[in-house]
Amino acid sequence: MRHITAADIQAFEKVYRLNLVNSLPGFKPANLVGTAAPDGTTNLAVFSSVLHLGSDPALLGMITRPTTVPRHTYSNLKASGCYTLNHVPEALAAQAHYTSANFPDEISEFDACGFTAEFRDNFPAPYVAESTLSIGLRLLEEHAISNGTVLLVGTVEHVYLRDDLLRPDGTLDLAAAGTAAISGLDGYHAVLPPVRFGYARVGQLPVAE
Amino acid sequence: MRHITAADIQAFEKVYRLNLVNSLPGFKPANLVGTAAPDGTTNLAVFSSVLHLGSDPALLGMITRPTTVPRHTYSNLKASGCYTLNHVPEALAAQAHYTSANFPDEISEFDACGFTAEFRDNFPAPYVAESTLSIGLRLLEEHAISNGTVLLVGTVEHVYLRDDLLRPDGTLDLAAAGTAAISGLDGYHAVLPPVRFGYARVGQLPVAE
Numbered sequence: 001m002r003h004i005t006a007a008d009i010q011a012f013e014k015v016y017r018l019n020l021v022n023s024l025p026g027f028k029p030a031n032l033v034g035t036a037a038p039d040g041t042t043n044l045a046v047f048s049s050v051l052h053l054g055s056d057p058a059l060l061g062m063i064t065r066p067t068t069v070p071r072h073t074y075s076n077l078k079a080s081g082c083y084t085l086n087h088v089p090e091a092l093a094a095q096a097h098y099t100s101a102n103f104p105d106e107i108s109e110f111d112a113c114g115f116t117a118e119f120r121d122n123f124p125a126p127y128v129a130e131s132t133l134s135i136g137l138r139l140l141e142e143h144a145i146s147n148g149t150v151l152l153v154g155t156v157e158h159v160y161l162r163d164d165l166l167r168p169d170g171t172l173d174l175a176a177a178g179t180a181a182i183s184g185l186d187g188y189h190a191v192l193p194p195v196r197f198g199y200a201r202v203g204q205l206p207v208a209e
Numbered sequence: 210m211r212h213i214t215a216a217d218i219q220a221f222e223k224v225y226r227l228n229l230v231n232s233l234p235g236f237k238p239a240n241l242v243g244t245a246a247p248d249g250t251t252n253l254a255v256f257s258s259v260l261h262l263g264s265d266p267a268l269l270g271m272i273t274r275p276t277t278v279p280r281h282t283y284s285n286l287k288a289s290g291c292y293t294l295n296h297v298p299e300a301l302a303a304q305a306h307y308t309s310a311n312f313p314d315e316i317s318e319f320d321a322c323g324f325t326a327e328f329r330d331n332f333p334a335p336y337v338a339e340s341t342l343s344i345g346l347r348l349l350e351e352h353a354i355s356n357g358t359v360l361l362v363g364t365v366e367h368v369y370l371r372d373d374l375l376r377p378d379g380t381l382d383l384a385a386a387g388t389a390a391i392s393g394l395d396g397y398h399a400v401l402p403p404v405r406f407g408y409a410r411v412g413q414l415p416v417a418e
Contacts, residue, residue, distance in 0.1 A: 003329075003330070006366045009267050024368065025261050027239075053356060055230035060234060094415045143360065145350070145360075149262055153355070169225065181390050186405050186406045189401055191401070195396075197303060199394075206307050208303065
């Protein structure tokens with residue numbers, strides 16, 4: 001086994017270090033974050049840092065760097081209080097990754113990258129029409145982390161999904177949804193159907209259902 | 210498209226709600242968190258909430274509920290200041306999921322679930338010998354979230370990985386590593402090799418490398 005220390009990581013060339021450390025968590029969720037500015041300009045940015053925080057109430061978190069890219073996402077969601085998460089279809093990975101390019105302020109990544117902005121049920125942030133699963137969230141709280149990043153906590157207000165993705169037990173068939181997983185900064189993966197185990201109980205090694 | 214509102218989510222039966230909301234982020238990383246109690250008892254617990262926070266210094270976060278399960282992970286890492294993250298091999302998903310069963314205090318999930326605890330380089334938390342990629346972290350800070358969960362931020366001190374997983378550019382070949390992705394509470398997925406796009410630039414739709 002190769003052993004890499006904190007000192008090694010710090011000594012690595014910057015892009016090498018970014019590639020390595022961004023790969024460490026394992027597979028990450030692939031979401032497009034949709035927002036709108038007060039003047040109506042829409043914004044779309046790919047994020048790999050969305051996570052589950054709680055189910056009742058339904059809370060999701062994501063990490064941003066407010067003083068650097070993607071600043072439009074942050075300023076827009078601060079202004080309106082709302083944002084959308086839209087699963088990245090693996091088939092549209094190139095377009096989703098393109099949202100990370102440094103587009104000028106007046107350009108909407110929806111248009112530039114070939115996605116369709118859709119406003120639904122009077123929610124002030126745009127959804128991605130091409131996503132099979134989209135979520136409308138309202139910003140609840142922010143937590144400043146010592147390295148300058150911020151954990152944004154949002155309350156789930158709306159979920160839109162293709163009917164067949166919802167299993168009878170409430171789980172979602174993300175493989176059938178074509179949702180991508182991300183590794184590192186630029187790897188987009190298709191994912192195979194799961195093995196599922198149910199609730200684990202002592203004395204009984206879980207068996208795939 | 211099916212539309213589910215916050216009111217619908219709150220009205221759902223509890224397990225249905227847990228299944229749905231835990232599926233919303235998309236594919237999640239699968240890690241086993243290894244810790245040791247002051248008396249030497251080891252603990253192992255599967256987490257799907259690990260995320261990247263920064264590369265310089267290398268910081269990773271994870272979410273825990275300190276007053277509920279898995280309390281051993283939290284009390285152990287508070288006592289020693291250290292914990293390990295170990296990628297779940299998709300082939301050992303059943304054993305990894307079994308760590309979520311409610312084992313008595315004196316039982317180590319390493320033994321009960323068939324994993325090998327390995328102490329390396331005088332680090333006070335045990336690694337999982339069966340993982341192709343393991344990380345040793347030191348707790349840096351905690352952020353209390355309003356729903357009772359806590360974001361634990363850790364500094365990466367050690368990385369151990371199978372030599373062939375490290376690509377020349379610093380990215381990791383997580384598909385070759387056999388690392389699993391998680392959906393919902395109990396779905397474990399094998400993941401296909403990525404398409405990779407490199408750094409995105411305006412005026413150039415990313416092309417798979």
